[in-house]
Amino acid sequence: MLSRVASSIYWMARYVERSENLARFVEVAYNVSLDHTTAEQWEPLVRATGDEKYFLDKYADYTSENVRQFLTFDPEYASSMLSCLTAARENARTVREAISSESWETLNDFYLFLQQASKRDLSYANSDLYMEIKRRCHLFSGVFDSTMSRDKGWYFANIGRFLERADKTSRILDVKYFTLLPNVSDIGTTVDDLLWSSVLRSVSGFEMFRKSYHTLTIERILDFLVLDTRFPRAITYCVQTAAGSLSKVGGPADSADNVALQLAETLLQKLSSATNHSIIDGGFHEFIDSLQTDLNVLGAAIGETYFAKRAQKTSPLQTQSS
C-alpha cells in the first residue's frame, strides 16, 4: 500500500473517531446541564481539549451556546466536529480508490449533513444532533468494517481509530477525575453517582460498567476505563487492539527494527502490569500524562515507520546498471 494512502486512511479514521468522541462529550454535558443549570459542565469540556486560550479569546464565557458552537460547528477551530469531519472527508477523498464506495458515500453524506446543520441556528445543536452524529459515526465504522478486506488499509484505519479513542478516554478521565473528586480521602468510598455516571455515559460505558462492576467507586472506574481488556473504550483494550493491528501490517524492515511495534508492545506491557492502586499511589494525573506522551510517541513512530517517503538506502539494482 502506498505510504501516502496508508497515512490518509489512518487520519481519516482518527478524525471520524475524534468527532464521535466530541459528540459524546458534548451530548452528555448538554444533558447534565439540563438537570443542573450551572456553567460548570461546560468549562471542563473546553479544558479537555487543551485549547482554552483559543476559546477564551474568541468566545469569552463558558456558556452552553458558546461551548456547543466552539466544539460543534466552529469552522476555524481545527478540532470542532465540523472541522474533524471535513478533514476526515478530505482524507477519504484523496484515497477513495483505496476504500469501498460504500464507506466513501457514507462519509460524504455525513459531511454534507453536518455542513447543512452548521448553517442552521444553534438551537439545532441539541441531543438529537449529537445522537445523529454518533449514529453516523457508527454507521461509517460499521460500513467500513463490513465492506473492507482485512488488508493493510483496514488495519491502518483500525490503528488510527483506537489510538484516537485511547487518547480521548484518557483526556476525559484526566479532567473529570479532578473536577469530580472533591477530596483524595474520598477514594475507596462510593462516589457521586450522578456525575460519575455521566462520565461513564460519555463513553457509552454506564451499562457495561454496571453489569460487571455494580456500585461506583473510583477504583472500579479506573479498572473499567483504564485497565479493562473487554470494554471497547477502555484504554487497555484500545492499545491492545491498535497493537494487534500494527503487528498485522508488516513493515519496511523485519520486526526487530520496527520501532512502532516495539513501542506499542512496551506500552501494552506497562498497562497490563498496572493496577488501580498503583495508578492512584503514583498519582493519577502523572499516569495519564505519561500515557499520553507514550501515545504521541507511538503515533510519531507509526508515521516515521510507514508514512514517510524514503528512497531505498541501497538498491540491489544499482550494481547491475552502472
Place this chain on the structure above:
Amino acid sequence: MKTLSFNNYETEEFFDELITEAGESRDGAERLVQRINSLSDEELMARQREIEAALLRMGITFTVYGDNAGTEKIFPFDLIPRIVMASDWQHIEAGLKQRIATLNKFLNDIYHDQEIVKEGILPREMLDKAKSFRPQCVGLNPPGGVWCHITGTDLVRHSDGAIYVLEDNLRCPSGVSYVLQNRLVMKRSFPNAFADSRVRPVVNYPNQLLETMLSVAPQGVEEPTVVVLTPGIYNSAYYEHSFLAQQMGVELVQGDDLVVQDDRVYMFTTDGLAQVDVIYRRIDDDFMDPQSFRKDSMLGVPGLMQAYRKGNVTLCNAPGTGVADDKVIYAYVPEMIRYYLGEEPILPNVPTYVCQREEDRKYVLAHLDELVVKAANEAGGYGMLIGPHSTKAQQQEFAELIKADPRNYIAQPTLALSRVPTIVGDHFEGRHVDLRPYILCGKSIWVLPGGLTRVALKKGSLVVNSSQGGGSKDTWVIAGHHVEVADPEGSL
C-alpha cells in the same frame, strides 16, 4: 396537466436525436418515449432530483477552477437520454477504429522518418509549428508500437443528418467516469425502458482499460504493476482519476509517490519501494518530468522520461501524442487515412479552413461573421470565436490574431448541431449535443458502445464544455439484432 411530454415538442429546423420532424420516435427510442409520456410530471421531476442528489452523495463532482479553491460541483445531468441507433453506431465504430489506427501510424511516422512530410501530404511548416510536437520523443518506440492508447473523439451531427468528427483528444481525454456513473443512476430511474430498449452495456470499460494497459507493458514483465498518475485532488478531473483506479483495482499515485532509481520507476509503499510498469498518466506532457519538460513542475517525476526511453516503463498515452490534437493537424486526418491505410475516411471531418493556407485565410477573413474560429492548441471552449454570435469588435480582434499568427488558427462553418429533448423548467426543449466516444488501443482496438453526450444547457448555445456551463446525458446505444446484450450490469 402533463407538460413534460413529447406530444407538443418542437424539433424546429434541427435534427433531433429522439423525435423525427413528423413527431414520431426514432428507431430504438420508441419504448423510452412511451415510458416518459406515461409518467406524470411530478414523477419525472422527482427522478431528476433523485439522480442529482445521488450524484452529490456519491461525490461524482468536478472541481471548478477560479472559484473558491476546491469547490466541487456535480456535472449537470439531464434525465432524458440520447439514443444512438444500431446502424449509426456500426458506422461510428468502424470510422473511429479507422481513425485511431491512422493516428497511431501518423505519430509513429512523425517521430521517426516523417515519410508523410517527405511525400508532401502534410506540409512541413504545419508540423514544424505544432506546439505539442515533442522533440524529446523523436526515435522512441513505445511498447507494441502504440502511441495513443486512450482517445476521446468528439463527434457532432449536422442538420443534414450526417455525423462529423469535430476534434480528436489524444492527450488526457476525460469524461468516461460520467458515462459509467450516469448509466448507474439512470438504471435506477428507468429499469424497464432499459431492458426493453436493448441498450448496450458500458460497465466493462475499466476492465478493457486494464487489459489494454497490461497488453502494452514492457517486455518480460510477468505480472505488470499498473498505476494511474493524477496531479491530485485539485485537478478538475480528480474524481475520474480515482474512479478509474478504483474500478481497475490499481493504485492512484501522485508525482511525489513515485521515484526513479536506476532508470526504473518505483512507488513508496508501507513495505518500501515497489516497481511500477505501466502508468496511465492523467497529467500533461509539460508537467510529467521536470528533467525533460517544464523545469518548474511540482507534479511530475524527475527521470520518468529517461526510464521510459530505456523501455522500463510504459506511459499511456505516450508523451508527444498531443501533436495529433493540434487543430491544424486535425485538418489533415482524412488525407492521412488515405495515405497510411489506402482507404476512404468513413467519418468525415467538419470542413476546415487552415488559416496558414493563403486561400483559406482570405476566405476566413472575409467570412468571420459566419464561421467558428478556433486556436490550434486551445481546449475547453477557450480561444474561440463563434461568428454568428459575435460582435464586430470580436471579429476584428480575431482578424488581427489570425493575421499575426495564421498557423495558430482554423475555421469551420457553424454547424447546426443536432438536439435532444431536455428538461427546461416545466417542459421539454431541444438542446444541442455532441458525443464523445472512447476508444482503447492496445493489441487490438476497442470502442466503448456509447460515450459522453454533452449538452449545451443554455438556449441556442453550441458550446457543450463542462467549463462553459454544459451538462451531460446518458447515451443509449441500441443493440442491433446480431449484437449480444446479455447485460453484465444485471449482476450489480
